[in-house]
Amino acid sequence: MAQYRRILPRASNYWEACARHTSRHAARTLQCGYYCDRCARRLTREAFNDRPPVYHGARVKGFCGLCNKRKQVFLRQWFACGVCWNVIVGYQKSIVASQAVEDYWRKEILPEFSHLSLVEKEAMSLSPYARKPKSKRQAAESLTELDFVVKNRRLKKGKLLFHIELKSGPGAIDEMREFQLDINDSNDIIGAANNTRLAAYIFHVQTEFKYHPPTRASVALRIWWTDIFKLLKHRLSVKTRRGEDKKAGYYSPSAFQTMDTFPEELRSRRYRKLHRRLSRRRLQFT
Numbered sequence: 001m002a003q004y005r006r007i008l009p010r011a012s013n014y015w016e017a018c019a020r021h022t023s024r025h026a027a028r029t030l031q032c033g034y035y036c037d038r039c040a041r042r043l044t045r046e047a048f049n050d051r052p053p054v055y056h057g058a059r060v061k062g063f064c065g066l067c068n069k070r071k072q073v074f075l076r077q078w079f080a081c082g083v084c085w086n087v088i089v090g091y092q093k094s095i096v097a098s099q100a101v102e103d104y105w106r107k108e109i110l111p112e113f114s115h116l117s118l119v120e121k122e123a124m125s126l127s128p129y130a131r132k133p134k135s136k137r138q139a140a141e142s143l144t145e146l147d148f149v150v151k152n153r154r155l156k157k158g159k160l161l162f163h164i165e166l167k168s169g170p171g172a173i174d175e176m177r178e179f180q181l182d183i184n185d186s187n188d189i190i191g192a193a194n195n196t197r198l199a200a201y202i203f204h205v206q207t208e209f210k211y212h213p214p215t216r217a218s219v220a221l222r223i224w225w226t227d228i229f230k231l232l233k234h235r236l237s238v239k240t241r242r243g244e245d246k247k248a249g250y251y252s253p254s255a256f257q258t259m260d261t262f263p264e265e266l267r268s269r270r271y272r273k274l275h276r277r278l279s280r281r282r283l284q285f286t
Helices: 037-047 082-109 136-141 183-196 228-233 259-267 270-280
Strands: 030-035 055-063 070-079 116-120 148-152 159-169 179-182 199-212 215-227 235-240 247-251
Touching: 030 037, 030 055, 030 082, 037 070, 082 116, 082 159, 082 199, 082 215, 082 259, 136 183, 159 183, 159 270, 179 183, 183 199, 183 228, 183 247, 199 228, 199 270, 215 228, 215 259, 228 235, 259 270
Parallel strands: 055 215, 159 199
Antiparallel strands: 030 070, 055 070, 116 148, 148 159, 179 247, 199 215, 235 247
């Protein structure tokens, strides 16, 4: 495949506009990242409305800012607003966090619970910014899937047992004063639990950057877990995030446990108890 060198012309109506917004949204900041050719094409096509970079830099050996693989990468620049660029940077961390959960399941769960399958339902996908026909709350009210679902292969048609919602960030739960979760995210978890009557667990994967100048890789460190009932019980407050226009819930980190305790959750089949609680009473949206 030929090297990817397409650039956005200065005559474009989207010069100095955020590449991720579908309609013109002024953004005069040039955001920079090192990407392999394949991922640069993916970002252009899937996340940036087919708007290519405005600049390609020299080739270096390092980590791609999307696929997280060590290979030949190039400095690429797009016009993008800060909020959208945070989404782009987050893709790399999401890929790594998802792989960490799958690795944990394969190494720590399957040897004892070989009949339990972890199935990824909401795989990381690139997308542009566009206003949705439904509000976030309306979408949550009809949601039936989260990031992962666990099935029992021994039962007819692989009966679904519970959901897992994946969150990631640089913080370690045992070093946090508060755990933050966007209200939209907590409502998504509540909506899927209500609509399926299946227990919903939340896994927090601690990720950090490992630097190989001028590139960096995302690395998963540790994982913690809780369930939606326990998380809501430990909510301390709801307030607008600093510097943003969206609200988040702030929770006591004591809602979470280390992953060495999760096998006991499976042995006791506590997810059945959570299922019965959901069958009796729906969780309330925030």
